[in-house]
Amino acid sequence: HKKLLEELKGKKSITGGGQQVHVYANIGGTGDLASVLANDAEGIGLFRSEFIYLESKDYPTEEQQFEKYKLAAEAMAGKRVIIRTLDIGADKQADYFELLQEENPALGYRAIRICLERPELFATQLRAICRASAYGKLAVMFPMIISVEEVRKARKILREVQAELKYAGVSFDPKMEVGIMIETPAAALISAELAKEVDFFSIGTNDLSQYTLAIDRQNQQLEPFFDAHHPAILRLIEMTVQGAHAAGIWCGVCGELGADLSLTKEFVRMGMDELSVSPASILPLRKKIRSL
Numbered sequence: 001h002k003k004l005l006e007e008l009k010g011k012k013s014i015t016g017g018g019q020q021v022h023v024y025a026n027i028g029g030t031g032d033l034a035s036v037l038a039n040d041a042e043g044i045g046l047f048r049s050e051f052i053y054l055e056s057k058d059y060p061t062e063e064q065q066f067e068k069y070k071l072a073a074e075a076m077a078g079k080r081v082i083i084r085t086l087d088i089g090a091d092k093q094a095d096y097f098e099l100l101q102e103e104n105p106a107l108g109y110r111a112i113r114i115c116l117e118r119p120e121l122f123a124t125q126l127r128a129i130c131r132a133s134a135y136g137k138l139a140v141m142f143p144m145i146i147s148v149e150e151v152r153k154a155r156k157i158l159r160e161v162q163a164e165l166k167y168a169g170v171s172f173d174p175k176m177e178v179g180i181m182i183e184t185p186a187a188a189l190i191s192a193e194l195a196k197e198v199d200f201f202s203i204g205t206n207d208l209s210q211y212t213l214a215i216d217r218q219n220q221q222l223e224p225f226f227d228a229h230h231p232a233i234l235r236l237i238e239m240t241v242q243g244a245h246a247a248g249i250w251c252g253v254c255g256e257l258g259a260d261l262s263l264t265k266e267f268v269r270m271g272m273d274e275l276s277v278s279p280a281s282i283l284p285l286r287k288k289i290r291s292l
């Protein structure tokens, strides 16, 4: 690790052909910031904010969340930090949400679906994110999107939060980027339309694979049937990059496939702008990109 770091520190990840790919880190919380810095990430591509909720016995307050987002923004000192809004439900449950038992939780009441039905819960998180945006370069992204309508509803709530903050004289970054995760086949298939609504895409290949192949990502028994490189998944990913670029926005990957070095060349060929991976995968990935 030390040798790799010495070799790569501060260097851009550019292929021999001159194509640059930004290598960002995925984090589960502020406890991971030290390893993000130690591995010289160019930004944080996925801050899984639901862990703040999962670690808490009751709904985390705006203040509690604000402190965490601010810490991340400050630690990254002007590098982009993408906060993914609450992605609870399915595999990730907190008692105090009192979510109903479901037959098919992965196809159920989760993530943006909960947030749009509970705007007060969503607005609390967005207020915390907006306030923290005054301390660095924050971006926000919404998980589990399947329609243009959802994006517009989510952005409307964000605009209302920003208007309230402005009225109250609280500082925030009015230019904070807004993106969405592309992690459902529906979103990938309508990526050209979705791209007109946002500033960036981040492809969640974990869920995109689960929903495309109809294979439960939690079920070990299905492993023999799972093909991470299934052409249907790669085609949806490529379609998403094309949809993004046609609208002039950037596109990244924040699912596990981003760290799969046997796919790096393929992602570069597609024109992927960013790959966000666990801190331990950053340096090997940067080396790989530079070797292409």
Ligand code: PEP
Pocket (backbone or CB within 6 Å): 046, 048, 087, 183, 203, 204, 205, 206, 207, 208, 254, 255, 256
């Ligand atoms: C994904 O689905 O690929 C993703 C990055 O989100 P999560 O793994 O948290 O569902």
Ligand code: MG
Pocket (backbone or CB within 6 Å): 143, 183, 204, 206, 207
């Ligand atoms: Mg996901």
